Amino acid sequence: MYKQVIIFRNDLKLGKGKIAGQVSHAAVEAYILTSKKDPKAVEGWLEEGQKKVILKIDSKEELLGLYQSIKNKFPCVLIKDAGRTQLPGPDITCLGIGPIKESEIDQFTRKYKLL
Amino acid sequence: MYKQVIIFRNDLKLGKGKIAGQVSHAAVEAYILTSKKDPKAVEGWLEEGQKKVILKIDSKEELLGLYQSIKNKFPCVLIKDAGRTQLPGPDITCLGIGPIKESEIDQFTRKYKLL
Numbered sequence: 137m138y139k140q141v142i143i144f145r146n147d148l149k150l151g152k153g154k155i156a157g158q159v160s161h162a163a164v165e166a167y168i169l170t171s172k173k174d175p176k177a178v179e180g181w182l183e184e185g186q187k188k189v190i191l192k193i194d195s196k197e198e199l200l201g202l203y204q205s206i207k208n209k210f211p212c213v214l215i216k217d218a219g220r221t222q223l224p225g226p227d228i229t230c231l232g233i234g235p236i237k238e239s240e241i242d243q244f245t246r247k248y249k250l251l
Numbered sequence: 252m253y254k255q256v257i258i259f260r261n262d263l264k265l266g267k268g269k270i271a272g273q274v275s276h277a278a279v280e281a282y283i284l285t286s287k288k289d290p291k292a293v294e295g296w297l298e299e300g301q302k303k304v305i306l307k308i309d310s311k312e313e314l315l316g317l318y319q320s321i322k323n324k325f326p327c328v329l330i331k332d333a334g335r336t337q338l339p340g341p342d343i344t345c346l347g348i349g350p351i352k353e354s355e356i357d358q359f360t361r362k363y364k365l366l
Contacts, residue, residue, distance in 0.1 A: 142275065144268075152267045153259075153305045153366030159271035160257065160278035160303055167279050188275055190268045251268030 137238045138181035139189055140166060144230040144251050145199055146192035154222050155251075159190055162215045162232030170211040170234055181235035191248040196228055203231055206244050210236050252353045253296035254304055255281060259345040259366050260314055261307035269337050270366075273330055274305055277347030280328040285349055288326045296350035306363035311343055318346055321359050325351050 142162045144155060171178050181187070193199050203214055213232045219225040233241060257277045259270060286293050296302070308314050318329055328347045334340040348356060 142271075144271070151366075152270050153307070155267050156257075156259070156271045156274035156305050156366060157303050160275045160305070161301060163275035164278050164282050164301065167282070186276060186279065188272050190271045190275070192268070251266075251271060 137187070138177055138184060138235040139187040139238050139241070140181065140235040141189050141191065141233045141241055141245055142166070142230055143191045143193050143199060143202065143233075143245065143248060145194075145196060145228070146251065147195050148223065148227070148229060150222050150229075158215055158217060158229040162213060162230045163188065165213040165215065166211060166232030166234060169213055170236070173211045174234075174236070177235050177237070187235075189245075190251045191245060192251040193248055199228065199231055202244065206233070206241075210234055210241065252302070253292055253299060253350040254302040254353050254356070255296065255350045256304050256306065256348045256356055256360055257281070257345055258306045258308050258314060258317065258348075258360065258363060260309075260311060260343070261366065262310050263338065263342070263344060265337050265344075273332060273344040277328060277330045277345045278303065280330065281326060281347030281349060284328055285326040285351070289351070292350050292352070301350075304360075305366045306360060307366040308363055314343065314346055317359065321348070321356075325349060325356065
């Protein structure tokens with residue numbers, strides 16, 4: 137089973153529409169990257185119904201630590217907001233991963249709760 | 252200027268993570284559909300930085316009315332949730348459009364406010 141995982145910084149106090157926009161950026165960019173790096177995973181994911189899981193993380197440091205630990209294993213994208221609306225300046229908001237096999241990613245992400 | 256527009260049903264009382272997941276489904280599916288129907292629009296949108304706008308609408312009837320009025324003009328996807336988590340049963344949650352030219356879509360969507 138394949139899934140796409142998006143991990144959002146819960147320490148940023150953003151509105152639900154802004155969160156949805158940032159998470160959507162991650163979903164589309166991770167999809168595009170994975171289409172190039174692992175087209176078989178994307179094909180399997182589309183056939184299975186495009187499972188997505190949106191998780192939360194407590195800080196930028198923790199998000200960057202997770203990114204460093206998996207960026208050479210899986211197709212990953214960090215999303216940076218320009219800071220022109222709800223944030224005081226440019227900042228990283230979330231991390232998009234895959235789609236990839238659940239059995240491969242769960243060991244890295246199972247400790248995070250649903251957003 | 253190109254943008255992707257996603258219109259979410261604000262009458263559904265869903266959590267922010269659930270909303271982000273549904274809007275992400277719309278973003279990825281509208282991207283895939285538009286890549287096939289209007290690859291030039293997708294190319295322009297990617298070059299310009301992937302503008303996304305997340306809007307809200309008050310009811311399913313209004314969302315379906317909008318869909319009927321634009322479905323033959325623009326690449327559109329209606330997203331249906333299976334109703335296994337926060338909704339009591341299967342239901343349509345949002346509409347994803349494009350990316351398309353702002354000058355073409357704004358006449359249909361400018362009356363809706365940001366989610």
